[in-house]
Amino acid sequence: NLNTQHKQNNNNIDFKTLALNRFSVRNFQKNASVEIEKIKEAIQISLKSPSVCNRQPARVKVITNQDLISRLLQLQGGFKGYNQPDKLLLITSDVTAFLRMEERNQAFIDGGLFSMSILYSLEYQGIGACALSTNVSLDKAKLIREILRIPENEVLIMFIACGKMEEEVLVPKSNRNSVDRITKIY
Template structure:
């Protein structure tokens, strides 16, 4: 091998070659992410509201919600919503947060758990909504009651029916999902497209104590991880990508994951994707503790389990197509 080729393959040389693009990307993201200049930007302030709305809404679908669950989140959401409206005025993005807050109050009323704090919250919310002179019917947030039988039947309908009846499940039954079913779902999902057909997705399946330990470490399933039967870690094999492609593995693994989630839905198995957008230290520890090879990049977890007979799912309202698309 000549000296040029030796340098081209050297880890330090490859690292230095990758730096300019990565510094540029990090700088662009630093300026545009939700934290930077958050309070000055309508769009970034809205992100805080969406996160709190989701955190409060998903609590309705957890096993045995506690009395007065989420009070601090509800107070914080109301506060941020009020500040947003005062600064940027009322717009359609406020409908879901207000709906979730209204449902939060109704839920406690229905279950005779309306504390004085929730009564104060209600008064405050009514004031904000009436001063924004808004008379919408706020029914775009909260939980929906579903049955395992209906979800399984919809899973066998046409694609539109399957997709519109898929929900993230946060309260599974105690019945196990067999390894054969997981294998079948993986077999269906492998038809996903991947860059140059490199098929760089890698999947690790955990159950029992390992499943619990992994989900505890992930941290976003604290109130329901014990009800899941298995968890799949979807990784991307870095060996399959070149220096200009550090994010391509995330794309391939994510496309695969969506197919996998639909495959589980089709097979009558409930699932939920769980973020691995966590700090690098925890991710490294996760790789060590769960025996993930160094060349694999953990992308996302998918917890799976069987449906209960009847249970609740978060409504997770979707915005209209016009709000996120532009036909050029």
């Protein structure tokens, strides 16, 4: 179980403790608002994310309108059975930051690094958050682009549902691979 007290002191603990105690949160309080300034501060912190050649391709769409959030989550398709989050972020990455064919995947890599930073920054702020895939059909991706007026030069990286978590939530036991299993030393 995870309760709100677990997140109250996140801005005063070391990174290792913060990272090891971070869990995805899908259970949000109804009608509880996260201040937009806290979201903006999380974005500000995340601007220090690494990117190749410091190109900084990441972009953030902050959705606060509850009707829009509902529509977008229906298109996303993987957030069912929970209270709707107060805020929904969409991370995109601008492909025009990259110049050569060999860099064709870099927008996704840098967008993923930025997304990870946002997730940790939200955790630091004590805000519950959950990464949500943008692996949707081309038709759904087109609708998402139309709804948010996203230009074609930006690729969709992920949605992040965020809000104030319920007082107590169950989190799944998420076993992790061991260091030895994933590491090969040469």
